[in-house]
Amino acid sequence: MRVAMIGTGYVGLVSGACFADFGHVVTCIDKDPHKIDRLTRGEIPIFEPGLDDLVARNVRGGRLFFTLDGAQAIREADAVFIAVGTPTRRGDGHADLSYVYAAAEEIAVLISDFTVVVTKSTVPVGTGDQVEAIIKRTNPNAQFAVVSNPEFLREGAAIEDFKRPDRVVVGSDDERAQAVMRELYRPLSLNETPIVFTGRRTSELIKYAANAFLAMKITFINEMADLCEKAGADVQQVAKGIGLDKRIGAKFLNAGPGYGGSCFPKDTVALVRTANDYGAPTRLIETTVAVNEARKKAMAQKVADAIGSNDLRGKTIGVLGVTFKPNTDDMRDAPSLDILPALQAMGAKIQGFDPEGGHEAERLLPGVDFKTGPYEAAEGADLLLIITEWDQFRALDLDRLKILMNAPVVVDLRNIYKPGEMVRHGFTYTSIGRG
Template identity: 60%
Template sequence: MKIAVIGAGYVGLVSGACLADFGHEVCCIDRDPRRIENLRAGRMPIYEPGLAELTAANVSAGRLSFEQDLATGIRDAEVIFIAVGTPSRPEDGHADLTFVYDVAREIAAHLKGYAVIVTKSTVPVGTSDEVERLVRSLRPEIEFSVASNPEFLREGAAIGDFKIPDRIVVGVEDDRARAVMAAVYRPLFLNQAPTLFTDRRSSELTKYAANAFLATKITFINEMADICEKTGANVQDVARGMGLDKRIGPKFLHAGPGFGGSCFPKDVRALIKTGQDFDVPSRIVEAVADVNERRKRRMGRRIIAACGGDIRDRVIAVLGLTFKPRTDDMREAPSIAIIQTLHDAGARVHAFDPAGMEQAREVLGDVTYFRDPYEAVAGADAVAIVTEWESLRALDLKKMHGLMHKSILVDLRNIYIPEQAVAAGFTYLSVGRGDLET
């Protein structure tokens, strides 16, 4: 099939490369000329394991191309995916659909024959209906369908998620669109990927409901961690005990500094706004958003308290900046609020991240960056582990201790065994497991 993907960002580029790898002929379209130039030269705009190699292989095979001009890119396309950004509007938290609707109008202007226009972007309920209305009002004579096909890609594991998905959700309103979308994902038949066809509105809401539920699990276990700290329980044992219940499951029950990233915060806010718009406020989801935002700065205050309450002119090393490992994404990363809290208290911050320091420089002010974690902790009064990168899981704690001015380790991801940290000379603080001193 010939497929066009509009938007060569995270979702669009991963989707385009994977669809091309299925054997489809795919053109990724983006209005940013520099991005298109870089992609044609093999330079990736994002860090995602395996994406550069997958992209290069399919470009070489002639199945994947990049285009700035939308009219050229969608020519003869049977399926046109809209994969542009839907950021939160600052004034009310609603998803900003400006880019989606702009693209819909542009598609309408250049559509020549039947195609299925697919909203791949995460969009509120009713967006696909509005896309159809816009296109039909501009080109009433053209045959087309509109479908909803939300993405469920985890940053750091996106290629595997696309090729071996838990499920494929497709919202359609006519049999012709259903047949076309079934053909798009036919190559996954051998993997027996569950495909759920629904109406468009159910498909759109499924994405928001799924992300809000996962965000709720994270927030719930973080609150349980707080209770563990006050009662002397161990949150990791509590989480294991909960997760062994098949109705609950173990995933997303890891206590930490709160969730961030490009999806959960934005989607939670959008779902809250949707509930308000339809006069069915979602009190649970509202609480999740509030508790999570408060938690990030609270983790900064926890580091300050570990240092005796005064960190003015003291050096705090922060290891791990991105919102999760295996990505360079800094969007709404807990490290941002944590470092701002440290700055507000007068600290000097040293930082290291395996992949995200270039992006961090765009959002973090007055931070000194280092090439490796040992350089970052040298002379520090305390070190905080904020992101659980694999390369930070087995640091030489005795070496770190010898480099630091004082020996305080605040492990916000619980990746170290407390007794081993103490044996290395640290005063060790974690989340929901109690503190140990040398």
């Protein structure tokens, strides 16, 4: 089948490359000349393990193309995907749908034969109705169906998630559109992947509900971690004890500094706003948002307490990891963006290292001195702060670390080390929820 993918951000690029790897012919379209130029030259503008090889293989195979002018690709497409950004709108917290609606107008003037228009972007309930209305108004003779097909990709594991998903959700009551979507995802039948067909509005809500539930699960275990610290319990054992219950499950029960990234923060806020608009407020999600924001800000105090003073003038803090999670260069709503400026406001000098996020972090975290490796970040530090659990931080040479540091104090916000081991190596060690 022929696919046009509007948007070459994280979702659009991964989805387009994976569809091409299934054997479809995919044209990825973007208005950013610099991004298209880089992609055409084989440079991947985001870090996602395996994506560079996947893109290169399908470009060589003649199945994946990149262009600024998508007119021909849209005209010839069996399915046109809208995979543009829906950031939080300034002022009211709603999702900004201007890019989605602009894409709908662009598509409308180009389609003639029956075309499936698919919203892959995360959009509030009712957005598909608006996209349909825009296309009908712009091109009354257009033959089309608008489908919701939300993505469930985890950064750092996106290719695996696309090719071996738990489920594929398709929101459409149009039989022709359903047939097109079945054919697009037919390669997944080998994995017996469930394809869940729903109404369009239901599909749109499934995406928000899924992200909100996972964000709530993270926030729950973080509150349990606070209780564990006060009560002398171990949050990791609590998580294991409840996670073995199949009704609960072990995933997303890792205590830490709070969730961040491109999805959970904006999607939970957008769901709250949408729910309020419909007169059905989501109090649990409202609380989740508030508790998570407070938690990220509270982590700086945890560092100050480990040093023993809120006056950090003259103190150097080494930082390992600034991205919101490992295996990505994504800094969007990363906890580090709250923690490090707060420490700087207390007077601390910050030096850090991140395997992939350093370039973007230099722009977002002015005054932080980024080093070339973890030991360089620790050298001369009065405290070492672990924010992101990159694999290369999990087995550091503790003896070397102790020699390099000015004081052997570690605050581990991801619980990647064992308290007893750290004490045996002579460190004062603080972690999350292990009282």
